[in-house]
Amino acid sequence: MSHPAELLTAAQIAAMQGEAKTHLLNPEAQRVSKSLGGATGLGSLGFHQMTVQPGRAYSEYHRHLYEEQCFYILSGQGEAIIEEQRHTIGPGDFLGFPAKGAAHTIVNTGSEPLVMLSARVNLEQDVCDYPRLQKRLYMNGAEEAVVDFVNIRIEGGA
Numbered sequence: 001m002s003h004p005a006e007l008l009t010a011a012q013i014a015a016m017q018g019e020a021k022t023h024l025l026n027p028e029a030q031r032v033s034k035s036l037g038g039a040t041g042l043g044s045l046g047f048h049q050m051t052v053q054p055g056r057a058y059s060e061y062h063r064h065l066y067e068e069q070c071f072y073i074l075s076g077q078g079e080a081i082i083e084e085q086r087h088t089i090g091p092g093d094f095l096g097f098p099a100k101g102a103a104h105t106i107v108n109t110g111s112e113p114l115v116m117l118s119a120r121v122n123l124e125q126d127v128c129d130y131p132r133l134q135k136r137l138y139m140n141g142a143e144e145a146v147v148d149f150v151n152i153r154i155e156g157g158a
Contacts, residue, residue, distance in 0.1 A: 077110030
């Protein structure tokens with residue numbers, strides 16, 4: 001019997017080469033990501049195993065305007081910073097962020113790697129706000145444009 005492409009065994013996941021990513025707006029925000037969804041052919045759903053080393057955040061503090069995003073903590077200890085409030089997190093904890101929801105990030109505050117599953121809708125276009133930096137990121141496929149909040153113009157309206 002052949003092994004179906006839709007199945008990743010624990011051994012296969014452990015052997016996968018993760019992709020190291022540093023956030024474009026924060027060199028201290030670093031993670032290693034394994035695309036489990038991509039490996040099984042998922043296109044609309046991004047599903048990743050992320051590892052964050054002690055003292056690092058997985059991303060700059062942000063909110064998505066169109067994508068939804070969630071995290072399930074597998075191992076390690078950390079803090080979820082949600083609307084500037086700090087919450088201790090560990091194995092078995094779940095975080096869900098709807099579009100236009102709370103600004104957030106996750107920081108590894110422990111002494112071991114923080115490992116979590118992350119899922120999000122893979123939209124071709126999204127917008128991310130970075131309230132601490134007062135910046136907005138426009139994403140269109142592989143194109144990215146960062147704009148300072150003071151340069152955002154909203155035309156029309158009442």
